[in-house]
Amino acid sequence: MIHLLDSDTIDKIAAGEVIERPAAVVKELVENSIDAGANAITVEIKKGGISFIRITDNGMGIEKEDIPIAFERHATSKIKDINDLLSITSLGFRGEALSSIASVSQVELITKAKHSMVGNRYEIHGGKKISFTEVGAPDGTTFIVRNIFYNTPARLKFLKSERTESTRIGEVMMHFALSHPDIRFNFIVDGKNKLNTSGNGNVKNNIFSQYGSEIAKALLPIDTTMYDMRLSGYIGKPEINRNTRSLINTYINGRIVKSPLLFKAIESGFSGYIMGGRFPFATLFLEIESSLLDVNVHPTKMEVRFMNQEEVYDLFANSIKEALKKATVIPEVTLAAPKEPEVTLASPREPEVTLVSPREPEIPVPVAAANPDIEEISYKAPEPFEEKRIEEAKKLDTKKMQQTMLELINNKEERNIFKEETEESFRLIGQVFGTYWMIEYNDEMLIIDQHAAHEKVLYEKIIKDLKDKKIYHQQLLKPVVITLTAREKQLIDEYRDAFYDLGFEIEDFGGDDIAITTVSYHFIKLDTKELFYAILDGLLNDTLSSKIELITDRCATIACKAAVKGNNVLSFREAEELIREMLRADEPYHCPHGRPTTISMSKYEFEKKFKRIV
Structure with a gap:
């Protein structure tokens, strides 16, 4: 009825x-x-x-x-x-x-x-x-x-x-x-x-009061008129970024809106300036003819529709690109005029080459011949791979061969090649491109990404220490003071115990400021503020109920930030120790984000490339 x-x-x-x-x-x-x-x-x-x-x-x-x-x-x-x-x-x-x-x-x-x-x-x-x-x-x-x-x-x-x-x-x-x-x-x-607020019309002052001096100092103004629309406000320099959109505020004719179109346009404007998965600071105001808008879309009036979507997109993306281009501190490389002899450019046909002595300890040596006295490193040797699969892989080109080798490594039915009962030596050859280390093992050459390897080692250490409650607090020489929004301050209070379990001791510093006095010894060499914000951003939109699980789920990000980066110079001794630790990992073949730590190339492929095998 x-x-x-x-x-x-x-x-x-x-x-x-x-x-x-x-x-x-x-x-x-x-x-x-x-x-x-x-x-x-x-x-x-x-x-x-x-x-x-x-x-x-x-x-x-x-x-x-x-x-x-x-x-x-x-x-x-x-x-x-x-x-x-x-x-x-x-x-x-x-x-x-x-x-x-x-x-x-x-x-x-x-x-x-x-x-x-x-x-x-x-x-x-x-x-x-x-x-x-x-x-x-x-x-x-x-x-x-x-x-x-x-x-x-x-x-x-x-x-x-x-x-x-x-x-x-x-x-x-x-x-x-x-x-x-x-x-x-x-x-x-x-x-x-x-x-x-003072009501004096100064947007920058209000941004400062809400987000603190760090962001206020890094603001770039925008004021563009295009297609009978005006876009004004501020964006942050590329170094001000988070892994959520919490720092993006967009207003249309004085109304706060959440528009996927505007988010995409802003991210397009920052493309090439910040890494994928990171989002900038932006507080932008669009003035547009009301007849081009439909604000009667949702009861909360937070959503709008545009009749001129392409023009709005171009206005946001192009204005941001232009502001970033003007503000960049990296000069473009140009050929010097003949009348400016103080600028000397190497000839593109005769590039300058600097030879480094292979005996200098702080520079990794690129070839094994330069290091005849490198001691061999012992580790657990594997059982042979399935011979039939290996022979098939050798018949493929290099890229497909590497892919097949990785499939073999990732096959859960295979045994960990570094954890068998018999021992066999491998030899550290050297480093290429400042990032990749080469190892000779039997008839294989393994190439290891030092960042991915270190990331994996740190990740497993952190997870193990968290489970075993062995996080040791390291006192900072100078407390790190951070200004938080109201939402962030609430999260800190709610998850204070979980942050403590991770090594952070947090004290109120007055108003919306907090002071971090200790960090875990795992992270003592990191930028404490950047690391803390990375964890905090991850919590903003997380719906898990367990506080410690919320932190644990961010360990991959923490390990990534703490790991040695590509082009960071490691000595042979440091590289040897890193590789030993990686090989002892429970699953050494991938970093926490799924990238491979190791690829390989067989002796057969070398001989084929040098035409020793036809």
């Missing part, structure tokens, strides 16, 4: 679409304050906004006769008919916010229009009018929202902790501060002032 829902149920369903949590209440009411022309807005919350939210502005206020109507569904002063949806300039327009908020909470409104002699107080609980009286009040509007979801307990139980909800509201206020720098914002949490 089909029946119509009553208005009370309809209102509560609609409220669930618009008002998901206290942060949504703050967003909707602050947007109304901005639309009302306010240049000073104060937001105060208690217990994560669940029990109390008060928003005060100095805007135009609400006329007495309009107050009851404002709480009706789809009552709005922003549009009159469907045609107005094509030219929306206000942040709010659907007339759902006040009705939705009032249906699931206890709302008190105090407002005074600028030309009125007195103000009015209107109280509505769960969508039911309680009182409507005249009161003395300053120009503007104050909303007090108490006990959100008090009459919908099913929704109330899905709210997060008070701290989490408070953090979400803090993020909303941060976006308002960035997108409307000409408005004075004051944000108070449980009696403590968390945000206070």
Whole structure:
């Protein structure tokens, strides 16, 4: 049987679409304050906004006769008919916010229009009018929202902790501060002032207050007009990057939006400047004709559609590329003019070659003949591979042969070639390209990537030490001070024990700053700040419940950052020790990210290449 829902149920369903949590209440009411022309807005919350939210502005206020109507569904002063949806300039327009908020909470409104002699107080609980009286009040509007979801307990139980909800509201206020720098914002949490902007229109000052001096010092301005659109704001230099998009903020006509198109355009602009899987800092503002936008896509108005997608994409990508090109500190190489003798370029036909003595200990020697006294290294020798497969591999070209060899190595039914009962010697030959070490073993030449090998060794050590609880804390000579966003600070407090288990001792340093005083001895040579941010970024979007598992899952990243890099000079003794440790690993053939640590080339292939075998 089909029946119509009553208005009370309809209102509560609609409220669930618009008002998901206290942060949504703050967003909707602050947007109304901005639309009302306010240049000073104060937001105060208690217990994560669940029990109390008060928003005060100095805007135009609400006329007495309009107050009851404002709480009706789809009552709005922003549009009159469907045609107005094509030219929306206000942040709010659907007339759902006040009705939705009032249906699931206890709302008190105090407002005074600028030309009125007195103000009015209107109280509505769960969508039911309680009182409507005249009161003395300053120009503007104050909303007090108490006990959100008090009459919908099913929704109330899905709210997060008070701290989490408070953090979400803090993020909303941060976006308002960035997108409307000409408005004075004051944000108070449980009696403590968390945000206070000057309203002087300086976006850079607000970026500094939210993200700290490290990012503020690395900002590159953007101000481009193209296709009758204007893009302004700031991007960070390439060295400011994370492995999540948490540092990317995009605003369109003053509205915060999350657009895959804009994310892709920004990443395209940074292509070639930062590594894949890393994301830059960007706070960008797009001013565009409202008729080219559809903002009526989602109840939260966080999504938009563009009628001129290609032009918007080009504007973002090209503006960023141009800003980075101008800011680059690496000069382009050009041929010197004849009148500038102080610049000497080597002839491309006669490149300069520097010969290095093979006896200098700090430089790896490239050939075995230069090192006749290298001692042989013992290790566990393998049983022979399947002879039939090997013979087939020898008939293939080099690339296919290497692939087949790796398939053999990765076959779980094969035995670890470095962990057999009999011992056999292998010989370290030397290094090529500053990264790859060559080993002679029987009729094979193994080529080992020093970074991938070291990464594997460190990864297994870290995992083992974590399981055995053998992480030793190393005191830093000087504490590392880091400025965090509210969300990051919450994560630190939530996972403080897990960070301690990994070697980080963290102390509060005042405000949103923390000080790292110790790290694990595994990471003492690393950039502590970069490593800490790498772990923190991994936690931002992680949904695993076990705190220590969250950290353990980042060990591959930690090992990668700690491992010796390509072109880092290793002595023969250091290389020998590294290779010994790699060969003892449980699974030595791949780094934690799946790249091979070792490839091989057979004596047969050498002889074939030199035409000893036809």
